[in-house]
Amino acid sequence: xxxxxxxxxxxxxxxxxxxxxxxxxxxxxxxxxxxxxxxxxxxxxxxxxxxxxxxxxxxxxxxxxxxxxxxxxxxxxxxxxxxxxxxxxxxxxxxxxxxxxxxxxxxxxxxxxxxxxxxxxxxxxxxxxxxxxxxxxxxxxxxxxxxxxxxxxxxxxxxxxxxxxxxxxxxxxxxxxxxxxxxxxxxxxxxxxxxxxxxxxxxxxxxxxxxxxxxx
Amino acid sequence: xxxxxxxxxxxxxxxxxxxxxxxxxxxxxxxxxxxxxxxxxxxxxxxxxxxxxxxxxxxxxxxxxxxxxxxxxxxxxxxxxxxxxxxxxxxxxxxxxxxxxxxxxxxxxxxxxxxxxxxxxxxxxxxxxxxxxxxxxxxxxxxxxxxxxxxxxxxxxxxxxxxxxxxxxxxxxxxxxxxxxxxxxxxxxxxxxxxxxxxxxxxxxxxxxxxxxxxxxxxxxxxxxxxxxxxxxxxxxxxxxxxxxxxxxxxxxxxxxxxxxxxx
Numbered sequence: 499x500x501x502x503x504x505x506x507x508x509x510x511x512x513x514x515x516x517x518x519x520x521x522x523x524x525x526x527x528x529x530x531x532x533x534x535x536x537x538x539x540x541x542x543x544x545x546x547x548x549x550x551x552x553x554x555x556x557x558x559x560x561x562x563x564x565x566x567x568x569x570x571x572x573x574x575x576x577x578x579x580x581x582x583x584x585x586x587x588x589x590x591x592x593x594x595x596x597x598x599x600x601x602x603x604x605x606x607x608x609x610x611x612x613x614x615x616x617x618x619x620x621x622x623x624x625x626x627x628x629x630x631x632x633x634x635x636x637x638x639x640x641x642x643x644x645x646x647x648x649x650x651x652x653x654x655x656x657x658x659x660x661x662x663x664x665x666x667x668x669x670x671x672x673x674x675x676x677x678x679x680x681x682x683x684x685x686x687x688x689x690x691x692x693x694x695x696x697x698x699x700x701x702x703x704x705x706x707x708x709x710x711x712x713x714x
Numbered sequence: 715x716x717x718x719x720x721x722x723x724x725x726x727x728x729x730x731x732x733x734x735x736x737x738x739x740x741x742x743x744x745x746x747x748x749x750x751x752x753x754x755x756x757x758x759x760x761x762x763x764x765x766x767x768x769x770x771x772x773x774x775x776x777x778x779x780x781x782x783x784x785x786x787x788x789x790x791x792x793x794x795x796x797x798x799x800x801x802x803x804x805x806x807x808x809x810x811x812x813x814x815x816x817x818x819x820x821x822x823x824x825x826x827x828x829x830x831x832x833x834x835x836x837x838x839x840x841x842x843x844x845x846x847x848x849x850x851x852x853x854x855x856x857x858x859x860x861x862x863x864x865x866x867x868x869x870x871x872x873x874x875x876x877x878x879x880x881x882x883x884x885x886x887x888x889x890x891x892x893x894x895x896x897x898x899x900x901x902x903x904x905x906x907x908x909x910x911x912x913x914x915x916x917x918x919x920x921x922x923x924x925x926x927x928x929x930x931x932x933x934x935x936x937x938x939x940x941x942x943x944x945x946x947x948x949x950x951x952x953x954x955x956x957x958x959x960x961x962x963x964x965x966x967x968x969x970x971x972x973x974x975x976x977x978x
Contacts (some may be wrong), residue, residue: 619824622784623838623890625815637828678754 505685509676513689516672521697523590523658523668528651530594535601540631544604554559561599568592568662573664589661597654604646608639641712648705652698670694721865722789733813735762736927737784737864738783743792744779752778754950755792760943764894765920767850767937768956769971770947776930780896783928784818785809797893814842817887821903823879825871831858832867835886841938843890848884848888857885861915881915895919897929916940934978938962946970 541553560568569592573585612635620630634643659670667675673686716964739759745752753775760766766890768776785801794801796812805813825834835854839845858864860926861881863874872878878901887895897916903971913936920927920940931937937944937958944961946969954967960966962978965971 538732560796606880613824614821615820615822615824616826618786618818619820621786621813621818622885624810624842625838626841629841633841634826634828638826643723700897 502685504690505682508680509673509682509686509689512643512676513669513686514674516667516669516690517693519586519666519671520655520658520668522586523593523661524651524655524667526590527593527597527654527658530591531597531601531650531654532647534594534598536605538598538602539605542606543609557602559600560596565593565596565657566663568596569660569664585661585665589664589666593654593657593661597650600650601647604643604650607646608634611642611648612638644709644712645705648702648708651666651669651701651705655694655697655701676713686687719764736760737762737797738928739793739795740779740782741793741795743782743789743794745775745777745782745787746788752950753782753789756951758952758955759895760926760928762926763924764942765929766943766945767929767931767941768945769931769934769937769961769973770945774947774949775950777898780818780928780930783894783944784816785813785894801920808915815893816853816896817890817892817894818898819880819883819887819900821899822882823876823877823903825883827871829870830867831863831869831871831874831882835889836884836887839889854889857889858882861885862911871941875908876904877911878973880904880908880912882975884912884915884919888925892925893939894926894928898929899928899930899932901931901933914929932977934974946973 538553538557541549544550569589572583572592573588576582576588616634616638617630620634625634658668661668662671662674665671669690673690675685677683720865725821735784736759740756743756747760751941752773756775756779768779770776770968778787782789788802797815799808799812801812825831826837831835832851832854835851836847839850840847841855845863855864858867863878863885865876866878868880871882874882882953889948900916901912913933916927916929917940918934920923927940929937929940941958942957942959945952946961946965946967948969954961954965954970961970962974965974
């Protein structure tokens with residue numbers, strides 16, 4: 499087996515395309531999972547079983563079934579019900595939804611970690627419920643969970659190649675396409691492997707910087 | 715229980731009238747936590763402007779009364795009336811109206827750590843009372859000046875000592891212009907050298923305002939200084955009450971004597 503810099507050069511245009519797609523999935527997937535996870539976590543605190551039971555069941559189901567199965571379902575079954583989306587849109591929604599069932603647990607822990615005295619002070623000051631959440635509880639809860647949320651961003655990055663299964667050409671998809679056409683596997687797979695490490699590392703640096711800013 | 719309705723407190727039968735100024739009344743209030751009865755058919759009332767101190771051994775139900783008044787807890791039985799409005803049952807709107815009249819200072823301060831000192835004080839006046847931001851800031855600065863922390867506006871609670879945090883908490887409660895101030899062992903969590911500053915501030919407030927105070931404390935000298943009435947609690951009941959001179963100098967009840975000799 500020989501290392502061929504020529505193959506690397508040939509692969510690079512495809513790599514950039516794949517990188518862009520991977521970063522899109524990661525960015526949009528993170529936003530969806532952060533927002534939706536918070537919605538789930540808040541819904542689970544509504545004092546009514548008519549809300550908590552369906553939300554709990556649905557999120558439990560999503561968390562405990564494989565992402566790959568969910569992606570196939572969204573991509574191949576939903577169109578039969580008249581809902582057709584592009585592979586990338588499906589993938590982003592699928593991965594965001596899947597990870598929202600993890601982030602909801604993170605938010606839950608963060609919310610429960612806010613001391614009960616904070617709720618009591620908000621009550622004593624007569625703050626409305628909504629204001630208590632937005633001004634007192636959530637800012638403290640979210641600050642606590644940034645590191646845990648960050649870990650899920652990195653986990654999500656490593657799950658982006660699963661979207662290849664529904665024809666999304668992210669980094670691994672591009673590498674495999676290139677390999678199939680040229681029979682050169684080593685170079686494209688090595689390039690994307692390095693890219694994953696670099697992105698993970700940069701993401702963890704950014705997270706640490708964010709953590710430092712939040713803890714004053 | 716004749717000791718529940720001493721001469722210094724109005725007769726519970728008396729209706730609230732404009733001049734009568736009965737502000738708080740508890741009738742037959744019972745509160746249980748599991749099988750533990752914390753308050754046992756308790757009766758007492760407080761007139762507007764009076765300073766009432768609740769003393770007694772730990773677990774005798776003193777703090778529970780403050781928490782019931784602040785609507786942080788619900789009684790199992792009995793009625794609580796604040797300024798003519800019955801709590802439990804009451805609509806959300808009625809409860810919010812009552813809460814506007816009551817401020818509370820906690821043992822653990824409970825300042826909002828995500829906000830500056832100034833914002834801790836202005837948050838509720840702006841969002842609850844609808845005060846303009848400028849006015850709220852103006853008043854907050856006045857209150858910080860009063861509690862001796864005018865230079866700490868932009869600090870966060872974590873940057874302050876316990877005593878400073880508690881003084882901010884007092885300013886925060888006063889910013890809502892309550893009729894009643896509930897003080898729940900406000901110096902118990904403080905280092906000994908910081909206690910005096912907070913108590914001096916409360917003495918000033920007691921002297922210079924007409925705010926009604928209900929105070930749970932283990933600081934007997936402070937209780938003697940500010941109180942119009944002292945209530946001695948034991949096992950969820952008021953076993954003795956009266957002026958501080960009477961309670962501290964010639965207590966009638968053995969339990970009171972035992973308790974005072976243990977803490978004084």
